[in-house]
Amino acid sequence: MNQQGPVVAIVGATGAVGTTMIEIIDARPSVPWGEIRLVASPRSAGKVLRVRGQDTTVQALAPEVFDGVDVALFDVPDEVSAEWAPIAVARGAVAVDNSGAFRMDPEVPLVVPEVNAADATNRPKGIIANPNCTTLSMMAAMGALHREFELRELVVASYQAASGAGQPGIDRLYAELAALAGKQVGNRSGDVAEALREAGLGSDSPFPAPLALNVVPWAGSLKDDGWSSEELKVRNESRKILGIPDLKVSATCVRVPVVTTHALAVHATFGQDVSVDAARKVLAAQPTIMLRDDPAAGEWPTPAAVVGEDPTWVGRIRQALDFPNTLELFVCGDNLRKGAALNTYEIAETVAASL
């Protein structure tokens, strides 16, 4: 660390998550960083971004940018993290990585600070992984409920925002909505895909089907037996974060035409007796959870209301009528904040506090 304080590098500083990371650093005075380095691909190098009141030039990713860095935050594709996080570590940094490259590595802790902060101290590779945004959206709530009621089973359906696919996902959704505005399509007489083609929107989309006026039951890549990588991440990462190796999980991941904030319908079965009132009490006591659960007053979480917020919002808590010890919940979390940049930064705060 330099004389003024620890040095942090943000790798992928110009992407959707990197941009959110800078907003969070500006808003949270928690760490008196001595220096904040912005790093990106050579394409974005040279851009000047304002961070904590300072104009800061984005540097091209190179081994030297990690010299003197204490904590390096990575939000880049898996293969970039796989190559560069170890380089940052070799140059002396702790790497906090938001890609999928290291999450299931047994020598890399996968951390949600309010659930398993202690795991962050055991990092034989010098790398700490940040969970997938879909998993992360429900972890604060599931961690709190698990401590009290012993989580056994999760059946999850997701409503995932376009920004889960980064800035290209956001751009594409806005472009599709602009192209369809005023057109009466998505019905028997007007085809959405055709209207997009007519408007000149090609098939070079981050999504495998039109997203405007549609939902798309696919996120990630194809794994064994028809599962998507996103669905398996929800299963495997939940098990690792919660420390329940035999947690039963089934997830269906679906993209929806929302810009930012993932939502999840969760069916959670516990080993102990659980009631709606007891669950509400546990959740209300968590500093990073907001209960929004009063349907009579029209109160429940929606992505449009949650976006830009740090806490996870939880509502629609119901006791399953036919399944013992089981709750239904609807959870919304900003996938760029708690789902990505915020949790990564919270890990960085933990690391900085121990330097």
Next chain:
Amino acid sequence: MNQQGPVVAIVGATGAVGTTMIEIIDARPSVPWGEIRLVASPRSAGKVLRVRGQDTTVQALAPEVFDGVDVALFDVPDEVSAEWAPIAVARGAVAVDNSGAFRMDPEVPLVVPEVNAADATNRPKGIIANPNCTTLSMMAAMGALHREFELRELVVASYQAASGAGQPGIDRLYAELAALAGKQVGNRSGDVAEALREAGLGSDSPFPAPLALNVVPWAGSLKDDGWSSEELKVRNESRKILGIPDLKVSATCVRVPVVTTHALAVHATFGQDVSVDAARKVLAAQPTIMLRDDPAAGEWPTPAAVVGEDPTWVGRIRQALDFPNTLELFVCGDNLRKGAALNTYEIAETVAASL
């Protein structure tokens, strides 16, 4: 029935479902109706609509419009059906009702022809009920799988289209999308609700929150213990249609910014061994189901691709990794067609065939 053939009345002929019903009657020559009467509220009476090539004047709802009618199809609010279906029966018609007024009446069969057509013949009140559109979207698939593998449990999350709230729902979604076009909202710096207010869209929406760039975990009215009426319909109607009084069901119903076609993520547990291949074989053999299940080829059901189609599309079939005898599926069905008008009309075809 008159000399030319049976007489059918469509009550609610000018609504979203009524309009679809007329399209279906035009397209399906199955029944040589002697007369097709269009009926609506006094507000819509006098309109002239074209049905099977004939200009037909919409009549105001009154007891006399049912004189000589063999089959009366109702798509009107619960309280209108509750009052008028018995009047149609008293005047000699069989009433096929798509409201919630009679569905759980033990003396009224609740019918999906490919699942329980035989139930339609036992109608002590002269009324046959058509299921709720959300339930109906998965019934053809669940009925076929139940016959083979004995369905025991359903955990369902819905992605419900705006037209489930009728023409006002469609109009509102288009109006919201038009108001937001070109605006970078739904993110940290632009609030959807505020943008709608600024565009002059009031709170007189059929939805309890903005639907554009959002998902809303609410449909229907509030019932006991935080459940929505829509969620309880999925449970109670599934049990009745499938003839499984102790079927375990948990549903979470969520509105999404799609015009027409409901989608469901279904976690289905069976009493018998089940495999993806065996399930595919059963589903592929159903005339009213289209398998769209090849993720490697980018093939799965989406609402935008399904809208206007008669069959239910089923895809994303996966064996649950941690739950025995359990499949995950993603199902899409046009909520105005199979979810409402088409199933109602299929019941009418069954009744007409027995006259």
